[in-house]
Amino acid sequence: MQSVFYPDERILERYDIKGCQVNRWTEPAPEGSQVIVVLKDLNFEGNSIHLGQQRSWLLRQVQLDTQFLKELNVLDYSLLVAFQPLHADEKGQNLSFADIIFRTTISSKSDSDLARILAQNRRLLPRCKSPLHLLDGPEFRYFMGIIDLFTVYSFRKRLEHLWKCIRYRDQTFSTVSPSDYARRLCQWVESHTV
Known part of the structure; x- marks a missing residue:
């Protein structure tokens, strides 16, 4: 989390999103508390990423x-x-596509190689401290990154999926096939961003 949430000064809220419902609520820290709580999907309801x-x-x-994945x-x-709220002097300075610099190596690359590199959607934001994880909206700076990518869909996970289908009927949970998991996270991002 430290590599994604850097620099962490002024961060108001942190979320761990899986795109499901079961066990996806965390009790927020009491008002004025210095405890850092990472909230979950159900805590995010009603919010949008602008x-x-x-x-x-x-x-x-x-x-x-x-x-x-x-x-x-x-x-x-x-x-x-x-x-993270933007300072007054940062508002309206958010980076446009003209400011996004795609990293490619043009020398000795074929057209298909260049097309593949550009399709990877790479960017470098040289004016940011943490260029890979920051996106500026009109009011907030958003830190984003995918973590915890070591769980393989093994036979044991398939059995867990069957058990959860029975236990949590009509609810979404994290143990689903990798294709369903990927699709669901993409849908969550699409439905929670503007």
């Missing part, structure tokens, strides 16, 4: 990342999200 122009970049990046047969990862 990105403007950068929304399409985020949707594409989450799609690429979850596709990669699906191909590795992985599930149970989380999208970390944190909100």
Whole structure:
């Protein structure tokens, strides 16, 4: 979490998102408490991530990342999200697509290689302290990153899935096939961003 939430000064809320319901509520810290609590999906209900122009970049990046994890047969990862209010002098300075610099190496690359590199949706934001995890909206800076990507959809996880289908009928839970898991996280990002 420290690598995603850096620099962490002024962060108001932190969320661990899986795109499901079962066991996805955390009791918030009491008002004025110095305890850092990472909230979950159900705590996020009613909130939105306001990105403007950068929304399409985020949707594409989450799609690429979850596709990669699906191909590795992985599930149970989380999208970390944190909100940090922008200072008055930072508002209206959010990066446009013209400011996003795609990292490519043009020398000796074929057209298909360049197309593949550009399709990876890479970006470098040189003016940011943590360029890979930051997106500026009109009011907030959002820190985002995918973590906990070591759970493989093994025979044991398939049995757990069957048990949870019975136990949590009509509810969403984290133990599903990697393709369902990837699709669900992409849908969550799409439905919670503007």
